[in-house]
Amino acid sequence: MANYQKSEAALAASAQLIGIFAEKIRRQIIIALGNSGDGLNVTDITALVNISRPAVSHHLRLMREAGVIEMRSNGVEHIYYLTLTAPLKQLQMTFDALAADYQPVTKQSD
Template identity: 85%
Template structure:
């Protein structure tokens, strides 16, 4: 019988990140921030994703908590930018663990 215990732990630890990338609005925000040289404020992001400002702020909070973005203050506004290196490394490690468990289980 296959033992996917390592994959279970890895997938559980990465579930928040997976949900960040799975949601359409958050993917749009990631692309918008990726296309920005210096980051974007909430007003800029709201215009690009066409949802309310409170909804954008909600998504930004979740993304910051997951480590996908960060923020710096510029006067009275907050500028958001991508911080994908660590989250992507975590996802790569998760999928490598899943691949190793799958191979050990005979490709099942």
Template identity: 40%
Template sequence: MCIKDNKEEILTMFKECIPLLNALADETRQRIILILAEEEGLNVNMITERLSLSRPAISHHLKLLKQVGIIDMERKGTENYYYLTLKDSVQMIKSFINTMENNCDLK
């Protein structure tokens, strides 16, 4: 049971985490994250070579990961190179967990 006074705050924080959690739930996006964790600064073609999906499919997943702040890109010439930027995403989840721990009976 959560403390009534903070119930709205907890629900708001949870709603803010939903896009991030949805992005992390997809197996392809998980694989892209792992690829970028091993070798940062990859372009779409480099990522496509490591997965059995089309370039447009990979681009779609990269766009979703970028929207939720898990990755970012840097333009070099005509190519976009992707890398992990987990700080804000991890902070969002940590804040939500801390709020839950401090305001809810987790028995």
């Protein structure tokens, strides 16, 4: 029987990221930012995902806390852009731990 302790720790460390990618609006924001090149401001993001500005700000805050996006100031305007290197590395480590622990159940033939 496999011991999933490493997988459990890896999944716990990645839970916030998994939640970020699980939410449809946040996936839409990620795609919009990825397609933007230099990033987008809240007004642009609001228009693209068609939700209220406060709702966009809420999602952006969660995404910043998870390290999926960053913000830079351009005068009074805030521009958001993707920073996926560290989050993707974290998820890869999680999937690697799961793969290392996983032992498929084999069917017994009659």
